[in-house]
Amino acid sequence: MLAPPRRLLFRRPLTSDWVFWLFVVLAGIGGTRNAYRSGQGYWLSDSAITAVGGFFDVGVSLLIGFGMFALVPALIRALVRRITDKRAFAKQPEDASEGWKTDPLNSAGERWWDGNGWTRAVKPESPRKVGAAAWWIFGGLLAVMTVAFLLGRSSDPAPDFSNVDVDALQGQVQGDTRQFLDEPLNDGGSAGEANPNTALAVGTYFSALVEAITAYSQTPVDVQDVEASMVDARAAFEDVETNYTLLSGALAGVTSQQQLGPGAPDLGDMRAFVDAMGPYVQTRLDYYAALDECGPMTATRAWGDCELAAFDIWEKPMVDTIPPVQTAFETLLESAPQDP
Numbered sequence: 001m002l003a004p005p006r007r008l009l010f011r012r013p014l015t016s017d018w019v020f021w022l023f024v025v026l027a028g029i030g031g032t033r034n035a036y037r038s039g040q041g042y043w044l045s046d047s048a049i050t051a052v053g054g055f056f057d058v059g060v061s062l063l064i065g066f067g068m069f070a071l072v073p074a075l076i077r078a079l080v081r082r083i084t085d086k087r088a089f090a091k092q093p094e095d096a097s098e099g100w101k102t103d104p105l106n107s108a109g110e111r112w113w114d115g116n117g118w119t120r121a122v123k124p125e126s127p128r129k130v131g132a133a134a135w136w137i138f139g140g141l142l143a144v145m146t147v148a149f150l151l152g153r154s155s156d157p158a159p160d161f162s163n164v165d166v167d168a169l170q171g172q173v174q175g176d177t178r179q180f181l182d183e184p185l186n187d188g189g190s191a192g193e194a195n196p197n198t199a200l201a202v203g204t205y206f207s208a209l210v211e212a213i214t215a216y217s218q219t220p221v222d223v224q225d226v227e228a229s230m231v232d233a234r235a236a237f238e239d240v241e242t243n244y245t246l247l248s249g250a251l252a253g254v255t256s257q258q259q260l261g262p263g264a265p266d267l268g269d270m271r272a273f274v275d276a277m278g279p280y281v282q283t284r285l286d287y288y289a290a291l292d293e294c295g296p297m298t299a300t301r302a303w304g305d306c307e308l309a310a311f312d313i314w315e316k317p318m319v320d321t322i323p324p325v326q327t328a329f330e331t332l333l334e335s336a337p338q339d340p
Contacts (some may be wrong), residue, residue, distance in 0.1 A: 007078070007081060007085065008126075009074050009075070009078055010070075010074055012126065012127045012128055012129060012130065013127060013130060013131025013133065013134060014130050014131055014133075015127060015131055015133045015134055015137070017134075019070050019073050019077065020070060022070065022073060023066055023069040023070035024137060024141065025064065026065070027062065027065035027066070027141060028141060028144070029068060030065070031058075031062065031065050031141070031145050032144055032145055032148045033097070033148075034061060035057075035061065035145040035146070035148040035149040035152065036148040036149065036151060036152035037059050037152060037316065037319070049125055050331070055334050057149065058142060058145040058146050058149055059142065059198075060106065061145065062138075062141060062145065062200075070138065071314075085105065087129075088104040088105055088289040089104060089117070089118045091104060092113075093113055096115065097115065098113060098114055099112070099113060100112055101113045104118065105123055105143060106122075109122055109123065109124060110122065110123050111113075111165040130214050138326040164241065173279045177265060180329070182275055198250065198254060198259055198260070199259065199260045199261045199264060201250045202247065202250045202251060202254065202260060202270070204252050205243055205247035205262070206247055206270070208239075208243040208246075209243035209244055209246075209247050209277075210329075211239075212236070212239035212240040212242075212243050213240055214326075215236050216233065216237050216238065216239070216240050218238040219231075219232050219233045219236050220232075225284050225299075226251035226303045226305055227298070227299050227300065227301050227302070228299040230291070230297065231297060231298065231299050232308055234288055234297060237284055238289070240281065240283065240284075241281055244274070244277050244281050248274055251270060251271060251274055255266060265333075265335045265336040266335035268331045269335045270332060272328045272331065273325075273328040273329055273331075273332045275328075276321075276324040276325045276326075276327070276329075277325055279321045279324075280318075280321040280322070280324075280325050283314060283317045283318045283321055284318060286314060286316060286317075287310065287311075287314035290310035290313065290314060291307060291310055293306075293310075294306035294310060296305050317323065
């Protein structure tokens with residue numbers, strides 16, 4: 001007796017199955033976008049290692065996408081077919097003698113009836129090979145997503161503060177000397193009057209924050225010594241956190257544009273910049289806290305699965321906070337009065 005009927009999970013060739021094309025469309029759109037964003041936040045700096053790592057990441061993403069968008073729908077379809085096929089195969093042909101009969105699943109073909117039940121033998125025979133076209137499409141998806149990853153890697157999303165004239169910015173906010181820094185910040189000046197102490201404090205802390213972000217964003221990452229690079233980056237970030245806190249505190253007491261004086265940027269834009277910096281600072285604090293849970297942060301600590309898992313969790317949240325900071329910073333610069 002021949003084996004009982006059973007369908008393949010995917011039609012062959014794969015290009016004849018709508019589930020395969022569902023995977024191609026969804027993986028092509030979502031996978032390419034995710035590969036680009038993943039490339040933007042990739043933490044390795046060596047180009048060769050980045051290419052290999054990106055190819056690996058994209059390959060894993062493609063497999064996950066196949067599981068989500070092709071395998072899961074195919075399994076659901078198989079469960080439904082199991083019920084309907086069982087009903088179809090329960091029917092006997094009018095002529096119950098052994099031989100080729102009209103296929104209950106395909107009226108255009110025939111299936112062998114052995115006298116007791118339906119078998120897997122059909123004619124014309126169904127193709128069993130995946131098909132070369134499907135493999136070419138898989139390769140094309142992998143290539144497109146890899147290119148998207150490398151394009152994301154080459155587009156540096158970090159704010160570029162390297163060309164910022166910090167001294168000029170401080171002068172725009174307040175042209176007076178630093179003698180006011182030794183006086184209480186809340187002395188003199190009502191909500192409708194310029195307060196040189198408050199204005200100079202805001203300008204000083206803002207300038208220091210710009211310098212700190214510049215130093216932090218330019219901290220090099222040595223792929224041969226990741227541990228030491230992370231220690232250096234965290235030390236640089238402490239200045240970002242400190243000056244962000246000082247600037248936020250100084251702005252908390254400012255209630256009007258007049259308190260900053262005639263040479264200051266727009267108060268609303270300054271607050272928007274500080275608001276954008278909030279998630280930027282917090283996500284990195286959370287990331288470093290996650291690293292602390294893996295063990296003491298030292299230059300000699302081995303970088304293992306715990307650290308890589310923490311990076312995988314916080315990489316995207318950290319990268320997503322960069323564009324709002326850059327946009328707010330550029331808007332703030334545009335609002336600052338220009339020297340004649």
